[in-house]
Amino acid sequence: ETKLQLVERHIRAFPDFPKKGILFRDICPILKDAAALTAVIDLFEEHVRANHQQVDLIVGLDARGFLFGPLLAQRLGVGFVLVRKKGKLPGATVSVSYELEYGKAEAEIQEDAVTPGQKVLLIDDLLATGGTLYAACELMKKQQAEILGCLVVIELKELNGTDKLKPLEVFSLVRY
Ligand code: 5GP
Numbered sequence: 001e002t003k004l005q006l007v008e009r010h011i012r013a014f015p016d017f018p019k020k021g022i023l024f025r026d027i028c029p030i031l032k033d034a035a036a037l038t039a040v041i042d043l044f045e046e047h048v049r050a051n052h053q054q055v056d057l058i059v060g061l062d063a064r065g066f067l068f069g070p071l072l073a074q075r076l077g078v079g080f081v082l083v084r085k086k087g088k089l090p091g092a093t094v095s096v097s098y099e100l101e102y103g104k105a106e107a108e109i110q111e112d113a114v115t116p117g118q119k120v121l122l123i124d125d126l127l128a129t130g131g132t133l134y135a136a137c138e139l140m141k142k143q144q145a146e147i148l149g150c151l152v153v154i155e156l157k158e159l160n161g162t163d164k165l166k167p168l169e170v171f172s173l174v175r176y
Pocket of ligand 1: 023024025026027061062063064124125126127128129130131132133161
């Protein structure tokens with residue numbers, strides 16, 4: 001079994017969650033299995049080392065980006081920064097609002113989280129419409145970071161999130 005097959009085998013689908021008509025991809029089994037979690041981080045690490053000479057920070061998205069981001073950052077020997085939902089971070093923050101399927105949300109980062117020119121990679125568990133990662137990229141631009149690309153465990157192809165993020169590169173492990 002390849003690392004990728006091991007990862008795929010630890011993703012479950014739940015119909016009608018969180019509401020009717022949505023097929024939710026659950027990554028909890030990956031975290032529960034030490035080998036599957038190691039395989040995810042191995043695959044991300046291999047991709048980053050092969051494609052990016054220098055990375056300064058891994059930027060993780062609230063909340064499931066926090067599960068993978070720090071592990072990858074440690075492997076790469078770089079720091080980790082949190083993009084959070086509004087109101088969770090102390091001190092001076094920078095925020096950006098973005099559209100959800102119903103209504104609006106706000107993403108926030110600490111003002112001193114990234115210094116201008118730092119090379120960052122964004123990470124989340126799943127890319128759907130791309131709205132969440134797009135908002136995080138807006139925050140990175142406000143901080144004058146150099147965005148190298150985005151990493152996700154799962155990409156839902158039919159929602160065309162990669163188009164929304166163009167010309168940024170999105171690396172996904174599993175695509176549905
Ligand atoms: P987007 O902004 O790309 O439409 O949605 C992606 C965000 O919603 C991610 O932060 C992701 O965690 C969450 N999300 C949406 N659908 C799913 C799903 O089916 N499974 C998981 N694990 N997360 C999802």
